[in-house]
Amino acid sequence: VVQANEITRVYGEGETAVHALNGCSVGVAHGELTAVMGPSGSGKSTLMHILAGLDRPSSGDVFIEGIDITKLGDNDLTKLRRQHIGFIFQFFNLLPMLTAEENIRLPLDLSGEKPDENWVQEVIKRTGLDDRRTHRPSELSGGQQQRVAIARALASRPTVIFADEPTGNLDSTNSAEILSLLREMVTNYGQTTVMVTHDAHAAAIADRVLFLADGCIVKELRGA
């Protein structure tokens, strides 16, 4: 459902140029949970942003549902993202003037589609935010903000979810709850998920684990 070929991403130029991605090729099959691991600075977030159409590669192609997104204009790209992609940012990107619930509903409102109300309520409860709906991000703990970012991506049941270190700020209990929620979405609803993680428990529930180093995929493990 997602296919990237020979992706490079260079920041700056000349001597000080940083080669964040060096000819990275990735394929993500429908209905699979893929974990991406690798050292800090190895290119994981950069890869995720490019796969999700939030950033453009310096060279290479990215296909989502067969569409070459590197050829799309900004408007079409935005439309495609709204229809197909959910993103859980490493640092949440919540809107500070909206409450937790408003942040969660925002993609639904933007898509103009009628939300599955039961599902939205379920997501709010399972991310443990029932008693924090009316709090603004500044009134939430770090882990609570992270859970709002997670709920926001899950609420609209997108074709593909990209999760950038979704449990980084969570204790083991909340972490396990989020991971089982993500796993269920894949197993029960065929939701395709790509998850960057430093957490071995997260890798353990994946169907496939990709290891990134210095902007390249250096190893791949498939679950038994």
Added chain:
Amino acid sequence: VVQANEITRVYGEGETAVHALNGCSVGVAHGELTAVMGPSGSGKSTLMHILAGLDRPSSGDVFIEGIDITKLGDNDLTKLRRQHIGFIFQFFNLLPMLTAEENIRLPLDLSGEKPDENWVQEVIKRTGLDDRRTHRPSELSGGQQQRVAIARALASRPTVIFADEPTGNLDSTNSAEILSLLREMVTNYGQTTVMVTHDAHAAAIADRVLFLADGCIVKELRGA
């Protein structure tokens, strides 16, 4: 060196009031590494900010080196913080217009004291930032930003370091490097450190582990 008695912290009032801390008492002995663990939303960051004089409790006292900081005016409190306290924020609080190196040196420049140049260089190298000195936060990966926040607190060798989830965004290798660096500071230089963490490896290197739940310390373990 740090003593807090019957700390409470309430946000808002009446029915919607949130009791982040409920009569929490903590003592931190000189030259010890204390880990603080607990569920997301249990009050860890709130406790850290109050112990470090970055926030005032709704009731209770906090003593740093024998001084009751809850009685200090803002100016004196700021002076005391500059002299004695290093803080690694859960979300870094780096200055976006400064480079990594400028962010790291900022507390040193503010304190007006002559920095130990060898030590500053050592910290930059050991946090793996040698080749990222001139990058601004927006040009750094999440884990690199976290390491800048860590280096900034370590560079001035404060009396007490408060670290709020210092390894949340780091892979296991970088994480281990940071933890051993923090452990050395305590063991070799008698630096007092209080570290909030969700990471069992971090708790494993502590002299003492405090468990927080619903705004109270519910358990304490002392290393064998």
